[in-house]
Structure formats: C-alpha cells, structure tokens
Amino acid sequence: MIQQIHFSEITSKGVSLFIKREDELHPFISGNKFRKLKYNLLEAKKQGFSKLLTFGGAYSNHIAATAAAGFEFNFKTIGVIRGDELAANIEEVKKNNPTLKFASEHGMEFHFVSRSEYRTKNSTQFIDKLKEEFGNFYLVPEGGTNNLAVKGCEEILNENDNQFDVICVAIGTGGTISGIINSAKQHQKVIGFPALKGDFLQDEIRKYVQKNQNWNLNTNYHFGGYAKISEALITFINKLKTETKIPLDPVYTGKMLYGIVDLIKNDYFSRGTKILVIHTGGLQGIEGMNKLLKNRKLPLIN
Template sequence: MLNSLNFNAEISSENQFIADFSDGISLHLKREDLLHPEVSGNKFRKIKYNILEAEKQEKKTLLTFGGAYSNHIAATAAAGKISGLKTIGIIRGEELGENLENTLAQNSTLQFAHSCGMQFRFVSREAYRKKETLEFQQKLNEEFGEFYLVPEGGTNQLAIKGCEEILSEKDKEFDFIAASVGTGGTLSGLINASAENQKILGFPALKGDFLSKEIRKFSSKNNWDLILNYHFSGYAKVNAQLINFINTFKKKYEIQLDPIYTGKLLFGIFDLIESGYFPSGSKILAIHTGGLQGITGMNKILEKKNLPLITD
C-alpha cells in the first residue's frame, strides 16, 4: 500500500547540517529524498503540477518515457497509482519485452512500476529516439487512446514550476545552491527561485555541455554555472572511487546517496572545497534529489564488473 500524497498541499523538506570545513565553509544537505518513500526528491516536484493538470483536463492516463532503471518511470507509476490514474511507460529496449516475466525478475525498477499498475510498451532504441516526433506520438494515440503526456525525465514548464518550490525563504541564507543535473529541469527551477546574491551550481551526470541550452529555455537568469568535471565518464558510469566515496559518506553521515546523481554531486562538492573553489565563509546547500530506488539495479551491474557494491 503506497502512502497517500496530497499534491495540492505545500510540502517542504528539511536542511541537514553535514560539516564545517576550513576557512569557515559550511555544507548543508536539503533532504528532498525524504519527501515520500516512492515519489521522492525532484521526481515529486516534477510530477506534482503535471498530475494536477492531468486531473484538470480530466485525463485518466499518464504516458511517459524512460530507460529500464529510470527513477522517473518508477515515480510516475507510483504517483499514478496514488492519484488513481492509469500509467503507461514507453521503455527503451525492445529486447526487454521478449520475456516480461524474466525482465521483471531481474529489474527491480520495472518490477516496482509494474506492481503499481504501469503498462509497458518496449521499443527499439532507434524508435525511442523519435519519441518526440508528431508521427511517433500519433501512433501512441492510435494504440492507447487519449492520454496526458509527461516527457522523459519529467521536464516541462509545469515541472519547472514544481522545482521552484524546492527552495524556501530560509534558504536565502546560503551563498551557493548545488544540484545534480539530468535534463536540466530541477536546476532551472532552482535558478528561477534563487535570490540575486546566490550562485547556483549544476553538476551534470551526462558528459558534455549541451545542457546549457536546455536550461536557458526555462530560465533567463545568469547566476548559475555548470561544473563539468564530475560525470565519471558519462550517464550511469561509475568507478570504485565514486562507490567508495558513497559508502564512506553513508557510514559517516548516515545518509544514502545514489550513484547516478547525488553521489557525483557530493563527490564534486567535497573535491571543490578541498581545491579552494569556494570563497572563505561560503555557506553551501546541496540538494538531495532522491533516486535511491536505482541502487539495487546498479549493484547488479557493479557485481558483474567486480567493483565494490553500494552499501545500504
């Protein structure tokens, strides 16, 4: 039984002190991961106003896109169940649909989404790249009927509106706000909600600088920067150094980090503090965006590669 969730209510998260460093630098962590057990972190923020809009339009079905271990797929399935909406997931990788029973037995993310009632449509990677085209979406309409479409990763104007609610009035005391970046939606919301004197730092989980263009679609402010050195070779790429950092952080601070986003974020922040990036006296607030459901799947990959496992 999933916990109930009122998307009409104002929900805020607590800031947890992490550590003081030399030169008067301090680090706090906004615990967005604790918002809800199944729809946590930035996924709650992104889906909130999309759920309300779907209900306003009297749509009965949510349709969205994602990979086999997508946090967005899991969160959308859970949010749909809580809200009484049907959910459809267009999943990258048609081979996963050849033996659904076997796929669900090996993939905890899809197993969870399926348990929430999500219907899957597995497509080839070539077809998946065309998901935003009118032709592709018309075919989905023909197959599934009327639905409310939520984009991959959940990022649209309504998602930005939700992510603007991450920061509260009390967060204006911080000089730097730092967050991991996937599609750019969360960072755009943080930028829009930030004070003029604050600097927003984004740590992309993907390799490359293409996200700047995406962020500028949703925000006109210039008080932000992307830190491009902590993607660990690309999306979902990890190594023993990152895993050891995540495990050490968990042991020391009793906070679980995920290896795709928040683990890389905190690794980068600690490294920048050590290298003197932040001015003396800086107060830093990092955003924990959740994503912990993917750890089980990542550990299976790490085990095959003979790398250290993420402790829970």
C-alpha cells in the same frame, strides 16, 4: 529538512556544507520527481485525463516515480521503455530489474521500443502511433521536464534558504535546476552537476530560466555518463554515508557530492562560504546498480 554535512575530508576548509533532504518528501515519489509531477498531475486531472504516458530507460527514477504517482492518484500509467530486447522475456527482466518490477507492481503498462525508435519519441508521428495504440493520454516528457515541472521545482527553495551563498544540484534533463535558478536570490550562485557528458544542457535550461547571470554548470564529474561508475565513486558514497548517515544514489547525487567535496578540497570556494546541496532522491536506483556492480565484481553501495 536541512541537515549539515560534517565530513572528515573537508573539515579544515572553513566551508559550511548543508543538504536539503528532498529525498524524504515521499517514500516513492522522491525528491525532484515529486516536484516535477505535482502540477502535471493537477493539469492532467483538470483536463480530464485518466492515463499518463511517459518515457525512460529500464532503470529510470522517473519511470518508477510516475508509476507510483499514478497508483496513488488513480491514473493508469504507460511507460515507453528504451530497449526492445527487454520485451523478449519480460518476467525475467522484471525479476532482475528492481525499477521495472516496482513500476509493474504499481500498475504501469510497458511499451518497449528500439533505441533508434526511442530517439524519435518527440515526433508527432511517434506520438500519434502511441495514441492509436493506447488511446488518449496525458504526456509527461522523459525525465518529467516541462513548464509545469519547472514551476514545481521553483518551490524547492524557500525563505529559510536565503542564508546560503551557493546552491548545488545534480542535473538530468535540466528541469530541476531551472526551477531553482528562477527562485534563487540575487546574492546566490546556482551550480549544476550534469550526469551526462557534454554541454548541451545550457540551451535546454535557457528555455526555462528568467535569469542568466547567477548559474553555471560543472561538467567535470559525470564519470562517463548515467550508468557509468568507478570504484572511487563507490568508496566516496559509502564513506559519506558512514560518516553522515546520508544515502546517495550513484547516478546523480553521489557524483554531485563527489564533485562538491573535490572542489572544496581544491579551494574552489572561499572560507566562510555556505553551500546548500539539494538531495533530489533517486535512491531506488541503488538496488539495480548493485546488481550491475556485483556482476562486475566491484564493491557494492551500502
């Protein structure tokens, strides 16, 4: 579903803003995770695997979505989670961490590793060690990005979206924007809004894209990184939801929309531009973020 965004802060700018509600594709395998997992699950079934193993942080959308997908499509799931300190009292952790609680309730088995060990997760030695412990599994990369994930994300845009001049999407690992770049039309510009600091994603995206002229990254709206948030961002997310009824997550879509609105207010886009924003889901992360915000005595996300 595509919904027009009527937001008071940009009404005078003559720019039309629309949002593609990919968050409504599935109640638990939400947004770009649905797209990224689609062909990976088909390939895992084709190759005869009964187990999926993947990686993520303790509040990862990808961990939650993989657990839900495994539950729905009859795969055992194993989550390699960054932070071995979490293993000390897993029942207490699950009680206080909505993401891990959800994943556990959907059958995911956890394997907690130290942050230094986690950095070696792509090494043959590390994968071999996991195979010794868990047997044969289909490996889904952190964030779900691989060639099959990009193929799934190429299906986000369709012919109805040809009317738009600019396509905007939040970025974690680069798979979603790569698929969008590949399926965007020549007259369309794709802008990515990374959730992490730094410009390293350019090279990652170039591994998957067939076009190099129609996209760029705006690295000004990460707010310091994944779990970083400010009172201004919370206020923006809540105000936009009040005016439009569209919920945004604080890690990806909230920061992206904040950036887009800021660019519109500063006349970055010419009058008459039609912008399509991709809502990549991630709403499961709100509950966990609100627990952190409450501890910091900051306003909560509605």
